Amino acid sequence: MKSDENLLSQLVQAFKILPGIGEKSAQRMAFYLLEKNREGGSNLAKLISASVEKIRNCSSCRNLTEDLICDICGDDRRDKKIMCVVESPTDVLAIEKSGSFKGKYFVLMGRLSPIDGVTPQDLGIPKLVSNIKSSEVQELIIATSPTIEGDATSFYIKDQLSENNILISRIAYGVPMGGELEYVDNTTLGRAIQGRREIN
Amino acid sequence: MKSDENLLSQLVQAFKILPGIGEKSAQRMAFYLLEKNREGGSNLAKLISASVEKIRNCSSCRNLTEDLICDICGDDRRDKKIMCVVESPTDVLAIEKSGSFKGKYFVLMGRLSPIDGVTPQDLGIPKLVSNIKSSEVQELIIATSPTIEGDATSFYIKDQLSENNILISRIAYGVPMGGELEYVDNTTLGRAIQGRREIN
Incomplete structure (x- = not known):
């Protein structure tokens, strides 16, 4: 009963x-x-x-996969010279859907957060650094979230790679397409102004 | 891959x-x-x-249970003279939580909907009728939802039991406690006025 x-x-x-x-x-x-x-x-x-x-983590990029190496890492047609660092596998999906990136990825599976005890080791940043050193990567695009932790993660990664001769960029954060300025929050607007680009 | x-x-x-x-x-x-x-x-x-x-249906009230008979049907301390008809097991939970009913239940697992092909047989109404005939039930409280299908189900059950000498009631539908009239929808307000009771 x-x-x-x-x-x-x-x-x-x-x-x-x-x-x-x-x-x-x-x-x-x-x-x-x-x-x-x-x-x-x-x-x-x-x-x-x-x-x-x-399903485990890809031994190269840490993305989720059933195999030792994920589909993207195993795909020779992708550009080995450019790598995008994201926080989670869902970010990979989102970027893949946008069709705007044909390089490789590295998935942190989180972001730096000393309060929650998330260290660079937890995010595989030492592995990211050694991966880049032994690769043909020429540009690293950091696509962490526009939060304090995302910013800190981005700066930490840039710092760790300062001795490597590669271009380190971060994706643009600003007003979303179709967004009306009036309804965009202050932080986003601040980012958009800070990230302004010359009109050619 | x-x-x-x-x-x-x-x-x-x-x-x-x-x-x-x-x-x-x-x-x-x-x-x-x-x-x-x-x-x-x-x-x-x-x-x-x-x-x-x-988990299957109780052989008596059709509620979900692992046993032949559910906890409520098997509980001798509950009032056998009053039975409440509800549409789903979640309704039983909600009424049990309110602590305002100590009788037995019958769970329809749906409501009459000719468009979706839901017949009285699907709702076990013949079983409900025979259960009541062979029981000590004196009052049947119908607690179907205040929708067209819920109303139709209620009327159908009342009709099927017209020859039995039991009181058939339906729970009150009206303005919820704490609800401000201004924000209550028209149908609810209509029900509340229709269901008005003399103040003693």
């Missing part, structure tokens, strides 16, 4: 670990699977298990 | 079956589990599998 409530409420609690999911959403998810889509639930469970077991 | 992208994107697609989850949220969930909480992911997968396999 007792265990049934437990299994159901354990399931609800388990859904609550997902980002952005509170008690009500977790309940809706659990009941949805049990009432409407048990097959989808089984499939989801199988895929979570398989992913957690098989 | 190919399969790694597939497993990850399959996982993202699998998360999208959950209610209210689109592409971006599904991505966030998949990456969160893989980057931050693999243990939580394994646990979630195990609980989904176990739940989908073990």
